Amino acid sequence: GDSVTQMEGPVTLSEEAFLTINCTYTATGYPSLFWYVQYPGEGLQLLLKATKADDKGSNKGFEATYRKETTSFHLEKGSVQVSDSAVYFCALSDPGQAGTALIFGKGTTLSVSS
Amino acid sequence: GAGVSQSPSNKVTEKGKDVELRCDPISGHTALYWYRQSLGQGLEFLIYFQGNSAPDKSGLPSDRFSAERTGGSVSTLTIQRTQQEDSAVYLCASSLGGRDEQYFGPGTRLTVT
Numbered sequence: 614g615d616s617v618t619q620m621e622g623p624v625t626l627s628e629e630a631f632l633t634i635n636c637t638y639t640a641t642g643y644p645s646l647f648w649y650v651q652y653p654g655e656g657l658q659l660l661l662k663a664t665k666a667d668d669k670g671s672n673k674g675f676e677a678t679y680r681k682e683t684t685s686f687h688l689e690k691g692s693v694q695v696s697d698s699a700v701y702f703c704a705l706s707d708p709g710q711a712g713t714a715l716i717f718g719k720g721t722t723l724s725v726s727s
Numbered sequence: 728g729a730g731v732s733q734s735p736s737n738k739v740t741e742k743g744k745d746v747e748l749r750c751d752p753i754s755g756h757t758a759l760y761w762y763r764q765s766l767g768q769g770l771e772f773l774i775y776f777q778g779n780s781a782p783d784k785s786g787l788p789s790d791r792f793s794a795e796r797t798g799g800s801v802s803t804l805t806i807q808r809t810q811q812e813d814s815a816v817y818l819c820a821s822s823l824g825g826r827d828e829q830y831f832g833p834g835t836r837l838t839v840t
Binding site for chain 1 (some may be wrong): 730731760762769770771772775783786818820825828829830831832833834
């Protein structure tokens with residue numbers, strides 16, 4: 614079945630460092646891809662998404678490009694801030710089916726220090 | 728108006744007791760999902776409701792788990808005869824339709840002692 618694999622954390626960075634969190638997926642169809650973020654004490658929020666190959670999702674300085682050839686959707690940010698400290702989840706869904714549940718990776722904890 | 732709300736925020740129960748968890752979706756959202764977030768298993772889908780259609784129960788881990796959605800709005804997840812492995816954060820999400828962005832509630836943290 615479909616699955617998502619993302620790099621294990623925790624990832625510890627200094628403020629203004631470059632961030633990459635790797636995510637690869639396995640899917641039989643053409644999934645939509647997502648990054649969700651969970652800030653401490655808060656619920657899951659959609660960070661960005663991409664619905665087809667070569668699409669780039671972006672939000673709050675974060676970017677991820679849907680790479681069908683490498684089945685990847687790596688999350689990047691050029692300069693992280695302390696406020697970016699959170700858990701990041703890569704996820705996919707099959708847009709061909711109404712109401713298909715999200716399939717999540719295990720999550721990557723990011724800790725940014727000043 | 729408000730986002731997805733869940734209650735209670737925390738629940739501690741003894742092994743063997745039944746628990747009910749509540750989810751109030753965003754008004755007008757026809758699709759509602761339940762997920763479970765645990766240390767060992769990460770985020771797992773449990774059940775999905777769309778309008779008045781029969782729910783997709785394919786993610787429920789055992790027959791001790793059930794859910795209802797009354798009037799196409801509020802949903803209740805019931806766990807009977809709770810076990811320690813049921814300890815997790817139970818998340819509810821809703822979306823406008825079955826293919827739309829899902830909005831998550833803050834979750835209910837269940838601890839089974």
